Amino acid sequence: MLLTVAALAMIAxxxxxxxxxxxxxxxxxxxxxxxxxxxxxxxxxxxxVESADGYQLLIVSPDLQQPAFVALDTTITKDKFTIDLANGQYQWCVRAVNSSYTTAYTCRVVTIKK
Known part of the structure; x- marks a missing residue:
């Protein structure tokens, strides 16, 4: 019995x-x-990212250092996200998250001209 309790404690x-x-x-x-x-x-x-529960996706204009407009700030579980954006320059940034930790943001710039 004691061995069973110890084994269950280790699994937990x-x-x-x-x-x-x-x-x-x-x-x-x-x-x-x-x-x-x-x-x-x-x-x-x-x-x-291995051991990530989700991803925080941030799309701002013109950039993360001086965001005049936040187009999107969301946490999702998938590795893709589709959105419609108005004309302008945006910086998109993603970081992985789990219940205790986050990675640093990785960012790129994209320009929309419709």
Missing amino acids: CEDVVVKDISDREVVLLSPQDSATFNSASYTFWWNP
Whole structure:
């Protein structure tokens, strides 16, 4: 009986351990940095990060240092997000998150000219 309780305690502890992802980097796939688009819909896409529960996607204009307009600030579980954006220059940034840790943001610039 005591051995069973000890085994269950070890399993429960393993489920509680959250991996530290803070030293990992989100690799952005598309669109490339300084890309220019003239379509109505844009898909932002990145590589998944192991042990991440989700991703915080931030799209600001003109950039993260001096954001005059926040087009999007959301947390999603997938590695892609499609959105319609108005004309202008935007910086899109993604960071991975789990219940205890976040990575640094990885950012790129995109220009929309419809």
